[in-house]
Amino acid sequence: MTSVAALARPTAPTEGPLAALSVASLVGNTPLLEIRHVRDGVAAGVRMWAKLEGFNPGGSVKDRPALKMIDDGLAGGRLVPGKTILDSTSGNTGIALAMVGAALGYPVKLVMPGNVSLERKRVVAAFGAEVVYSDPLEGSDGAIRLCRKLLAEDPERYFKPDQYNNPANSQAHYETTGPEIWRQTGGTVTHFIAGIGTGGTIMGTGRYLKGQNPAVQVIAAEPEDAFHGLEGLKHMASSIVPGIYHEQELDLKLGISTEDAYAMVYRLGREEGLLVGQSCGAAHVAGLQVAPSRPTYGSAGALSRSPDEARHGVGQGREDPRQVLPHLSQAPRSRAAHLLVQSQVRRGDEHPQRERRRGHRDHRARARRHARGDRRRRRMVSRAGHHRRADREERDRMISTGVLTDARIDRYSRQIILPEVGGRGQQRLLAARVVVAGDGEAARSAATLIGRAGVGALDLLCGPATLPELSPDCRLTRHAEGAPPPDAAVIVDLTGRPASAVTLGRHAGATGRPFVVGVWRGARGVVASAVRRPCGACCPAATLATGDAAPATPALAASLALAVGALAAAETLGLLLGAPNAGRARHLDVATGACVALPVPQGAGCELCGGTA
Numbered sequence: 001m002t003s004v005a006a007l008a009r010p011t012a013p014t015e016g017p018l019a020a021l022s023v024a025s026l027v028g029n030t031p032l033l034e035i036r037h038v039r040d041g042v043a044a045g046v047r048m049w050a051k052l053e054g055f056n057p058g059g060s061v062k063d064r065p066a067l068k069m070i071d072d073g074l075a076g077g078r079l080v081p082g083k084t085i086l087d088s089t090s091g092n093t094g095i096a097l098a099m100v101g102a103a104l105g106y107p108v109k110l111v112m113p114g115n116v117s118l119e120r121k122r123v124v125a126a127f128g129a130e131v132v133y134s135d136p137l138e139g140s141d142g143a144i145r146l147c148r149k150l151l152a153e154d155p156e157r158y159f160k161p162d163q164y165n166n167p168a169n170s171q172a173h174y175e176t177t178g179p180e181i182w183r184q185t186g187g188t189v190t191h192f193i194a195g196i197g198t199g200g201t202i203m204g205t206g207r208y209l210k211g212q213n214p215a216v217q218v219i220a221a222e223p224e225d226a227f228h229g230l231e232g233l234k235h236m237a238s239s240i241v242p243g244i245y246h247e248q249e250l251d252l253k254l255g256i257s258t259e260d261a262y263a264m265v266y267r268l269g270r271e272e273g274l275l276v277g278q279s280c281g282a283a284h285v286a287g288l289q290v291a292p293s294r295p296t297y298g299s300a301g302a303l304s305r306s307p308d309e310a311r312h313g314v315g316q317g318r319e320d321p322r323q324v325l326p327h328l329s330q331a332p333r334s335r336a337a338h339l340l341v342q343s344q345v346r347r348g349d350e351h352p353q354r355e356r357r358r359g360h361r362d363h364r365a366r367a368r369r370h371a372r373g374d375r376r377r378r379r380m381v382s383r384a385g386h387h388r389r390a391d392r393e394e395r396d397r398m399i400s401t402g403v404l405t406d407a408r409i410d411r412y413s414r415q416i417i418l419p420e421v422g423g424r425g426q427q428r429l430l431a432a433r434v435v436v437a438g439d440g441e442a443a444r445s446a447a448t449l450i451g452r453a454g455v456g457a458l459d460l461l462c463g464p465a466t467l468p469e470l471s472p473d474c475r476l477t478r479h480a481e482g483a484p485p486p487d488a489a490v491i492v493d494l495t496g497r498p499a500s501a502v503t504l505g506r507h508a509g510a511t512g513r514p515f516v517v518g519v520w521r522g523a524r525g526v527v528a529s530a531v532r533r534p535c536g537a538c539c540p541a542a543t544l545a546t547g548d549a550a551p552a553t554p555a556l557a558a559s560l561a562l563a564v565g566a567l568a569a570a571e572t573l574g575l576l577l578g579a580p581n582a583g584r585a586r587h588l589d590v591a592t593g594a595c596v597a598l599p600v601p602q603g604a605g606c607e608l609c610g611g612t613a
Contacts, residue, residue: 022103023057023099023103024057024067024100024103024104026056026057027056027057027058027063027064027067028056028063028064028176028177028180029180030051030052030053030054030055030056030180031051031052031055031184032049032050032051032052032180032181032184032185033049033050033052033274034047034048034049034050035048035049035050035272035284036272037271037272038264038267038268038271038272038284038288039288039291040288041288041291042288042291043291046291048287048291049184049185049189050274050280050284051177051180051181052274054275054276056096057099058092058095058096058099058100059092059095059123060092060095060096061092061177061201062092062093062095062096063096063099063100064172064173064176064177065093065096065163065166065168065169065170065172065173065198065200066093066096066097066099066100066161066163067096067100067172068168068169068171068172068175069161069162069163069166069168069169069172070085070097070100070101070104070106070161071168072166072168073159073161078159079106079159083106083157083158083159084106084107084108084109084157084158084159085097085101085106085107085108085109085158085159085160085161086108086109086110086111086147086150086151086158086159086160087110087111087147087160087161087162087163088110088111088112088134088140088143088144088146088147088164089110089111089112089140089143089163090112090113090116090139090140090143090197090231090232091112091116091117091120091231091232092120092232093163093198094110094112094120094124094129094131095120095123095124095127097110097129097161098110098123098124098127098128098129099127101127101129102127102128102129107128107129107130108127108128108129108130109129109130109131109132109150109158110124110129110130110131110132111131111132111133111134111143111144111146111147111150112124112131112132112133112134112143113133113134113135113136113138113139113140113142113143114133114134114135114136115136116231117231132146132150134146140232140234140239141239141240144164144240147160163198163200163242164198164240164242164243164244165242165243165244166244167244169198169200169204169244170199170200170201170203170204170207170244171204172200172204173200173201173203173204173205173208174204174205174207174208175204177201177204177205177208178204178205178206178207178208178209178212179208181205181209182208182209182212187212187213189209189213189216190215190216190217191216191217191218191219191287191290191291192205192206192209192216192217192218192219193219193220193221193283193286193287193290194206194220194221194283195220195221195222195230195232195233195279195282195283196220196221196222196233196234196236196245196253197232197233197234197279198242198244198245199242199244199245199246200242200244202218202220202250203244203245203246203249206218206249206250207249210249217251217252217290218249218250218251218252219250219251219252219253219254219286219290220250220252220253220254220286221233221253221254221256221282221283221285221286222234222235222236222253222254222255222256222282223235223255223256223257223258223282224255224256224257225238225255226238226239226472226473227426228257228258229258229262229278230256230258230261230278230279230282231277231278231279232277232278232279233278233279233282238472238473252290254286254289254290256282256285256286258278260281260282260285261278261279261281261282261285262278262281263281264280264281264282264284264285265277265278265280265281268280268281268284425577426454428576428577428578429453429454429455429456429573429576429577430454430455430456430473431456432455432456432457432488432489432490432576433455433456433457433458433459433486433487433488433489434450434455434457434458434459434488434489434490434491434492434572434576435459435461435485435486435488435490435491435492435504436450436458436459436460436461436463436492436494437460437461437462437463437485437491437492437493437494437495437500437504438461438462438463438464438493438494438495438496439462439463439464439465439495440464440494440495440496440561441558441561441562441565442494442496442518442520442561442562442564442565442568443460443463443464443494443495443565444463444464444467444565445561445562445564445565445566445569446492446494446518446565446566446568446569446572447460447463447464447467447565448467448468448470449565449566449569449570449573450492450569450572450573451467451470451471451474451476452468452470452471452474453471453569453573454471454473454474455471455474455576456473456474456475457474457475457477457488458470458474458475458476458477459477459478459479459485459486459488460476460477460478460479461479461481461483461485462479462480462481462495463478484507485504485507487511487513488513489513489514489575489576490513490514490515490516490572490575490576491504491507491508491513491514491515491516491536492515492516492517492518492568492572493505493515493516493517493518494517494518494564494565494568496518496519496520501517501519501544502537504517504536505517505530505535505536505537505538505539506536506537506608507536508530508535508536508537509530509535509536509537509538509606509608509609510537510608512535513536514529514530514531514575514581515529515530515535515536515539516528516529516530516568516571516572516575517529517530517536517539517544517568518564518565518567518568519544519564520560520561520564522551522552522557523551523552523556523557523560523589523590523591524560524587524588524589524590524591525560525561525563525564525587525588525590526544526545526585526586526587526588527564527567527568527571527585527586527588528544528583528584528585528586528600529571529575529581529583529584529585529600530583530600531575531581531582531583532582532583532609533583533609534583534600534601534606534609535606535608535609537606537608537609538606538608538609539600544585552590552591556590556591559590560588560590563588563590564588567586567588567595571586582599582600583599583600584597584598584599584600585597585598585599585600586598
């Protein structure tokens with residue numbers, strides 16, 4: 001077993017030829033490169049530098065904390081022969097741990113989200129690490145939770161570096177990255193910028209630089225919202241906050257969009273010759289936002305960190321650019337060099353291989369037919385159609401194997417279905433406030449669906465005592481019965497009581513807000529929306545009449561309440577997203593399974609909505 005001495009720091013390049021006894025000794029002493037071309041709006045006197053952490057043997061800045069945490073575990077006796085190194089990671093730390101573990105002879109087991117790049121999976125496998133994949137829809141937080149579970153099941157088997165809470169993570173940067181930057185810039189650095197993953201890089205490096213010069217500004221770059229595509233970076237407001245991250249030590253935190261970060265990846269490659277990852281792109285976007293505020297004099301300005309190269313993210317050059325950089329818009333993608341996609345390379349051979357992976361029984365005959373050049377019977381499928389078919393197959397597989405749990409359904413509906421309304425639609429939902437009145441199953445159904453769809457604020461008037469878990473973005477507020485309803489984008493009444501419908505309807509009419517009301521009796525129910533005229537105060541009583549409903553069994557009555565709540569939720573979300581609706585009603589009969597939509601007469605009105613009652 002390799003001793004701690006093998007982890008000694010390498011000699012500085014100025015001291016003579018570098019001769020290392022272990023790959024672990026090659027970590028650090030990475031070069032600093034001046035950015036000369038991608039300087040939008042930056043004054044000539046401001047110099048921008050990138051710390052090229054891709055020169056580490058593992059290809060990323062994570063080599064530093066991985067080495068330090070394992071060194072610390074060896075020195076403290078917590079990592080001994082017979083134990084396995086276990087940790088959760090989104091990719092780069094896992095590669096670093098696998099590399100150091102291989103160099104020292106320790107087995108490594110990693111928990112990674114299932115949607116990490118294929119190239120990172122290959123690199124980890126090449127180092128001999130065992131990988132357990134967590135739910136891709138849960139991101140790095142899901143990997144953290146699964147890793148904790150594995151450790152709790154067999155604590156004596158594993159040594160967990162715990163990159164999110166181990167002080168050795170930030171200490172590695174305090175001892176190496178910070179001093180290197182200070183030395184390489186001659187002490188003239190004024191700003192240090194880095195992305196937030198575990199927080200170790202920006203905490204340790206920033207702490208050292210501020211110790212040398214308290215005027216140095218430490219600036220963090222994070223995704224601008226929870227639904228981002230910047231692998232390895234955390235949106236702290238919606239994530240499990242690492243124990244080593246202390247936001248009070250930062251001077252500024254900037255939100256960077258996925259689109260801008262990926263566009264910067266292309267620019268740095270084409271204009272600077274730097275093959276970098278998306279976290280680097282985000283850091284440099286933040287640097288360009290900060291640097292123009294510097295004066296036109298001075299020998300050193302903003303320092304933008306480039307944590308790692310993109311070799312772990314872009315694969316071997318055969319992937320579709322949409323898969324490599326899926327969030328990139330058409331404009332920056334069109335300026336990039338054309339890459340051959342896999343379907344353009346020997347398509348006749350690729351087709352039977354794809355069918356072989358899917359288990360097609362006749363792939364050999366198809367391969368022979370394509371080899372002869374006979375394509376007459378080949379059915380052309382558009383690329384979009386191919387992707388939709390693959391999505392359907394994956395969904396069917398998940399359902400058939402029983403792994404589509406309630407939690408996954410919630411996350412799938414939140415992260416997959418919701419983006420179909422577009423970024424503006426999501427922003428409208430997050431900015432909206434909805435009031436739901438009622439304490440029965442109809443109100444519970446409506447509140448649950450509205451809260452899980454991504455509405456920013458949900459107010460319950462005499463609401464149900466308990467609700468299933470809502471979206472993390474939804475702020476839930478409860479009000480006592482009889483309290484005046486707050487101002488909201490939509491008011492929903494599911495009490496089933498005429499007096500409550502009159503009170504809330506008049507409030508909606510007075511504030512000019514849409515009003516959604518549901519009533520039910522026996523096996524028949526009605527859900528109506530009042531928009532403009534008639535308003536909630538003068539919605540015709542005939543519209544809400546359930547008629548002579550047939551008696552319902554308890555099971556049918558419960559189903560009716562749930563259906564009324566679901567219809568009310570759908571109507572509310574449609575109003576929030578701007579669906580055309582001038583007022584309508586839906587009559588539902590669960591006994592016959594019929595649901596009929598009827599328009600609400602537009603001629604009615606009252607003193608609140610400008611007409612006559």
